Amino acid sequence: MTAERPEPGAAAQPVFRADASVQWRVSRHSRRLLTLALAALLLALVTRRPELAGLAAPALLLLAAGSGRATRPAWLLVEVRPSATRLIEAEPATIGLTVAGQAAAPGARPGAGGPAAVADGLVPLDSFDLRWTFHPGKGIEPASATAVGGRAPRFALTVPRWGKRQAGTAELVLRDRWRVTEGRVLVTLPSLDCFPRPGQQEATITLSRLPNRLGEHPARVPGDGLEFAGIREYVPGDRQRQINWPASTRLGRLQVNTYAAERAQDVVLLVDATSDVGEPGTSALDFALRGASAAARAYLRQRDRVGAITYQWGGAQWLAPALGKRQEYRIIDALLRADASWSRGANVRRLPRAALPDGALVVAFSPLLDQRFVEALRDMRERGLSLLVVDVLNVSPPASRRDAVSPADRLARRIWSMEQQAIRFALRELGVPVVHWDGTAPLDLPLAPFTRRPLVGRR
Amino acid sequence: MRRRVLAIAGARLGAILLGVAALVWAAVPVPGGGWASIALGIGSLSVLASAGRLAVLEVPEEEDAYFLSLADRLLQRAVGLVRWAAWEEAACVVVLWLEVLHPARAWHTAVLGVLLIAYLLAVHVAESGTPARDLLRGHARVLGAGLVLLALAAAATALPAASAGEGAVLLVVAAVAVIAAATLVLPG
Numbered sequence: 001m002t003a004e005r006p007e008p009g010a011a012a013q014p015v016f017r018a019d020a021s022v023q024w025r026v027s028r029h030s031r032r033l034l035t036l037a038l039a040a041l042l043l044a045l046v047t048r049r050p051e052l053a054g055l056a057a058p059a060l061l062l063l064a065a066g067s068g069r070a071t072r073p074a075w076l077l078v079e080v081r082p083s084a085t086r087l088i089e090a091e092p093a094t095i096g097l098t099v100a101g102q103a104a105a106p107g108a109r110p111g112a113g114g115p116a117a118v119a120d121g122l123v124p125l126d127s128f129d130l131r132w133t134f135h136p137g138k139g140i141e142p143a144s145a146t147a148v149g150g151r152a153p154r155f156a157l158t159v160p161r162w163g164k165r166q167a168g169t170a171e172l173v174l175r176d177r178w179r180v181t182e183g184r185v186l187v188t189l190p191s192l193d194c195f196p197r198p199g200q201q202e203a204t205i206t207l208s209r210l211p212n213r214l215g216e217h218p219a220r221v222p223g224d225g226l227e228f229a230g231i232r233e234y235v236p237g238d239r240q241r242q243i244n245w246p247a248s249t250r251l252g253r254l255q256v257n258t259y260a261a262e263r264a265q266d267v268v269l270l271v272d273a274t275s276d277v278g279e280p281g282t283s284a285l286d287f288a289l290r291g292a293s294a295a296a297r298a299y300l301r302q303r304d305r306v307g308a309i310t311y312q313w314g315g316a317q318w319l320a321p322a323l324g325k326r327q328e329y330r331i332i333d334a335l336l337r338a339d340a341s342w343s344r345g346a347n348v349r350r351l352p353r354a355a356l357p358d359g360a361l362v363v364a365f366s367p368l369l370d371q372r373f374v375e376a377l378r379d380m381r382e383r384g385l386s387l388l389v390v391d392v393l394n395v396s397p398p399a400s401r402r403d404a405v406s407p408a409d410r411l412a413r414r415i416w417s418m419e420q421q422a423i424r425f426a427l428r429e430l431g432v433p434v435v436h437w438d439g440t441a442p443l444d445l446p447l448a449p450f451t452r453r454p455l456v457g458r459r
Numbered sequence: 460m461r462r463r464v465l466a467i468a469g470a471r472l473g474a475i476l477l478g479v480a481a482l483v484w485a486a487v488p489v490p491g492g493g494w495a496s497i498a499l500g501i502g503s504l505s506v507l508a509s510a511g512r513l514a515v516l517e518v519p520e521e522e523d524a525y526f527l528s529l530a531d532r533l534l535q536r537a538v539g540l541v542r543w544a545a546w547e548e549a550a551c552v553v554v555l556w557l558e559v560l561h562p563a564r565a566w567h568t569a570v571l572g573v574l575l576i577a578y579l580l581a582v583h584v585a586e587s588g589t590p591a592r593d594l595l596r597g598h599a600r601v602l603g604a605g606l607v608l609l610a611l612a613a614a615a616t617a618l619p620a621a622s623a624g625e626g627a628v629l630l631v632v633a634a635v636a637v638i639a640a641a642t643l644v645l646p647g
Contacts, residue, residue, distance in 0.1 A: 029583045035548040036575060039555050044631050051565040052555070053634035054612020055572035058605025059579075060638055065601045129589075177597065179583065 016080040016190050017100070022073055022174065022183040030066070030180040033059040066178025073125065073174070077101035078187050082167070085190060086329075089162050089197040092143060095189055097132060097170055098152045099125060125151065128183075129175040137168035137189070159194040161281055162289060164336055166191050195332050196286065198293035200442035203451035204302050207265050207386055211359050215264020216303045220454075223261020231255045266321045266357045267299045269308045271335060272366030272373045278395045287392035287439035288365035289335050294443055295363055296331045300324065308334050309355060311366075311373055318355035361386050361455070367393035368423050368434075381430050386455060389427060389434045390446065393420070467588060471513045474581035478506040478550060481574040484567075485557040495560050498553050505550035511541045513585050547582055551575055569613035573606065608638055 026034075037056040044052035081096040102125060134146040134155040144156035159165055167189035174183040206217045218227040231247050234254035247255040269292045276285035292308065299306045300323065307321030308331045319334045356362070362385050366373055381387050397416055424434045435446035444451065482502045489495060515538055527535065558571055580598075584591045612634045 028586075029579070031545070032547050032551070032579050032582070035545075036551045036555075036579065039552045040572075041635060043555055043559050044634070047559050048628050048631060049559075049563055049565075049568070049616070050630040050634045051563075051568040051609075051613045051616050052559070053631050053638065054609040054615075055555075055568060055575070057608035057612070057638045057641065058572070058576045058602055061601045061605040061608075061641060062598070065598075179587070179594070 013081055013083065014085055014190070016082075018078045018080060018187045020076050020078055020185045020187060022076055022185050024072055024181055024183045027175065027179050027182045030063055033063050037063070062178065063180060066176060066180030072176070072181070072183060073102035075102065076172070076185055078172070078185070080170075080187065080189060082190055082192065084192075086193045086195065087159055088195050090158055090160055092156060092158055093192070094154050094156050095134075095167060095170075096152065096154045097172075097187065099130070099172075125174075127177055129177075129179075131173045131175070133171045133173070135169045135171060137166035139163060139165045139194075140168055140192075159192060162194050162196040162286070162336065164191060164193055193333070193336065195336070196289040196293050198297060199287075199290045199437075199439070201291075201294040201298040201444055201447070202442075203444050203447065204298050204304070205361060205363070205388060205447065205450045206454045207359070207361050208454040208456045209359065210263035210265050211357075213264045213305075215262055217263050217265060218260040219263040221261050222258045225259045225262035227260040227262075229258045229260045232258055265304050266360035267295075267304050267306045268321060268356055268360050268362045269295055269306065269331070270362055270364040270366075271308065271310050272364065272368075272370065273310050273312045274370040274373055275367055277367060277369065277393070282394070282439065284367035284369075284392045284394070287394065287437065288367075288390075290439065291365045291390055291392065291437060291443055292335055292363075293332055295365075296328050300328050306331065307355060307360075309351065310335060310337065311376065316351060318351055320354040321357065321360070356380070356383075356385065358384070359386075362388070364389045365392055367391065368420070368427075369393065374423055374427070377427060377432060378430060381432055387432045388447075388450060388455070389432055390443070391424065391434055391436045392439065393436075394438055466590065467585075470581065470585040470591065471510075471516075474513060474578065474585045475506070475510040477574060477578040477581050478509060478547075481554050481571060481578050482506055482550070482557075484571055484574055485554045488561075490557075490560045492560075495557065498556050498560070502550055502553035502557060505546045505553060508541050508544065509546040509550060509582065512546060513582070515541065516586060516588075547579065551579070563616065565613040565616040569609050572609050576602070576605070604641060608634075608641055611637070 037059040040052050040056035040059075044050060044056070077100045079098040079100045081098070083094045083096075087093050129149065130151055131147065131149050132153045132155075134142060134157075136142050136146070136157060139159060139161060141158050141160055142155065143158050144154075146155065148155075155170070157167070170187045170189060172185040172187065174185075175181075208220065210217055210219045218225055222229050231244055232255065234243065234248075234256050238256045242256040242258075244255045244257050271288050271292050273285055273288070276283050278284055278286075280286075296306050296308070303323065305321035305323055306327060307319050309316050309318045317334060317337060319330060322330075362380060364377060364387065366377075366389060368374060368389070368391055377387060377389065397413060427434050433450060435450075437443060437446050482499075486495075486499050486502070489499065518538070520542075554571070554575060558568055561567075580595065584594055587594055615630055615634065
C-alpha cells in the first residue's frame with residue numbers, strides 16, 4: 001500500500017488512488033487438506049498400511065488442482081471514491097471502491113502510469129473471488145453491510161460526532177477458484193472532516209457603533225445607504241434626486257432626504273473548549289461548536305467580517321476576521337481543532353490585534369466552568385470590547401451513586417449552583433449579557449432581546 | 460433471506476455432523492488403553508471446538524474493548540482461542556490416529572477417508588458462506604479421481620503380497636507413487 005492521492009482535476013466527488021501490493025498466502029482450507037494428506041502418508045509409512053496412503057489421494061489431488069496454475073496479481077490499483085470528504089454530523093455518506101487495474105509482477109506496478117500502463121502485465125481477475133471487508137475507523141458507524149463481494153463495492157457510513165476522522169480500512173481478499181491460496185490487500189480509506197451540525201440562527205446582533213467600513217448594517221451616521229434617516233436643508237452640491245419635494249413645498253425652502261450609512265462590523269466568535277461536560281453528542285462543547293457554526297453562517301450572510309478564537313487548556317487558537325463563504329469553512333476547520341488535547345499558544349491577553357480588532361462584537365460560547373475563561377472575558381470587557389456570552393451549560397453535576405439524596409449531596413449541588421449563578425451575575429454586572437441556550441431551540445430565541453435593536457457598547 | 464439463512468445453517472450443521480460421524484467411525488469399537496481414551500478426548504474437543512468456531516463465524520471481533528469484567532475477558536479469550544486454533548487439522552490427525560489403533564480394516568479406512576474429505580469440504584463451504592454448488596464447481600473430476608485412488612489403495616490390501624511385511628511397504632510406496640503421478644497428470 002503506497003500513499004494515497006486525490007486524482008487531479010476531480011470535480012465534485014474526490015477520487016483517491018491506492019497502489020497496493022497483494023500478500024498471497026496458503027488458505028486455511030488448503031492447510032487442512034495438507035495436514036490430512038501428510039498425516040495419512042506418514043501413518044501409512046509407519047504402520048505399513050497402504051489404504052492410509054490412499055486416504056491422502058483426494059486431498060493431494062485437490063491441492064494440486066488449485067496450486068500454481070493461475071497467474072496471480074501481485075499489485076492492484078484501487079480507486080477510492082468517498083461521496084464527500086466534508087460531512088455534517090449524522091449525514092449519510094458512502095465510500096465506493098473499485099479495482100481499476102492489476103499487474104502480475106511488482107515490475108509492472110499499476111500505479112506508475114494509471115490503468116493504461118499495466119496492459120502488458122494485466123492479469124484477469126475474473127477467475128478470482130473478491131471479498132471486501134470494511135473496518136470502520138474510530139467514531140465511524142457503518143450504515144450498510146461491512147462485508148460484500150464484487151469488484152466495485154460501496155459502503156455506507158455515518159459520522160455521529162464532529163471531528164477529523166479516519167474512515168478506516170478496507171480489506172480485500174482474493175481467492176482463486178479452488179480456494180487454495182488467498183491474497184490480501186489493505187486499503188487505507190481517506191480521512192473525513194465532520195462538521196458540527198449548525199444550530200439555527202437568522203437574526204444577528206448589530207453594534208450601535210460600527211467601524212467605518214462598507215457593509216449592510218444601517219449606522220447612526222448619515223451616508224449613502226438605502227435606509228431613510230431624516231430631512232435637512234439643501235446645500236449646494238446636494239444631488240437633485242435627493243430633494244424631498246413635499247417637504248420643500250411645505251417649508252418654502254429646498255429640503256433633501258438623508259440616508260443612514262451602511263457599515264459592516266467585525267464579529268469574533270469565541271469558543272470555550274476547556275471543559276466538555278455532558279453526554280457526547282449533547283455536551284457543552286458540542287453545543288458551543290454548533291452555536292458558533294450557526295453564528296458564523298448568519299454573520300457572514302450579513303457581509304460581516306467574522307473571525308474565531310478557540311480557547312483551550314493553556315492557550316488559544318485564532319483566525320482573523322474575514323469575509324465570504326470560504327471563511328465559513330476556515331472557521332469550522334479552526335473550530336474542529338478544538339478536540340486537540342493539549343495545545344500551548346498565546347493566551348487571550350497576548351492575542352494580536354488582528355484576532356481581536358477594536359470595536360469588534362465578541363460572541364462567546366461557553367459553559368462558564370473554567371475560572372480562567374471567565375477572567376479572560378472580564379479582561380476583554382475591560383479592554384472595551386462588546387461582549388455577549390451564550391451559556392451552553394445544560395447539565396448539572398451527577399449525584400453520588402451510593403446516596404443520591406443525602407444532605408451533603410444536596411448541599412454540594414446547591415453550592416455549585418450558586419457559584420454558577422454568581423459567575424453569571426458578575427458578568428452581567430460588568431455589562432456582559434449572558435443568555436442561556438439549550439442547544440436544540442433556534443439561537444434566535446435567546447438572542448431576541450439583543451437582535452431587535454443595536455447593542456450599545458459601554459466603555 | 461430465510462432460504463439463505465437455512466442454507467448457511469444447514470452447511471454448518473452438516474459440517475458438525477460429518478465431524479462427529481468421522482470421529483465415531485474411527486473410534487468404534489473403542490480400543491482399550493489410556494492413549495485411545497486421550498485421543499478420543501482430544502478428538503471430541505477438536506470437533507466440538509470446530510463446531511463452536513463455525514457458530515461464532517458471524518460474531519464480529521471486539522475492538523477497542525477496555526475495562527471489561529473478568530468474566531467478559533475470559534469469554535473474549537475463549538472465543539479468540541476457538542477462532543484462532545486449528546481444530547479441524549487436530550481432529551483429522553486424531554481421527555487417523557484412532558483408526559491406526561485398530562487392526563487393519565481396509566474398506567473401513569476407505570469410508571473414513573471419504574468422511575474426512577467430506578468433513579473438510581463441508582467446513583470449507585460453511586465458513587465461506589457460498590453455496591456448495593458454486594464453491595465446488597469443477598471439483599467433481601478431481602474428487603472422483605481421488606476416490607478411485609482411495610478405492611484402489613483399499614483394494615490393493617486384499618492382494619496376497621500385501622499381508623507380508625516387505626510387500627506392505629512396497630504397496631505403500633506404490634500407492635504414494637500413483638497418487639503423485641495422479642497429482643501431476645490429472646488436475647488442470
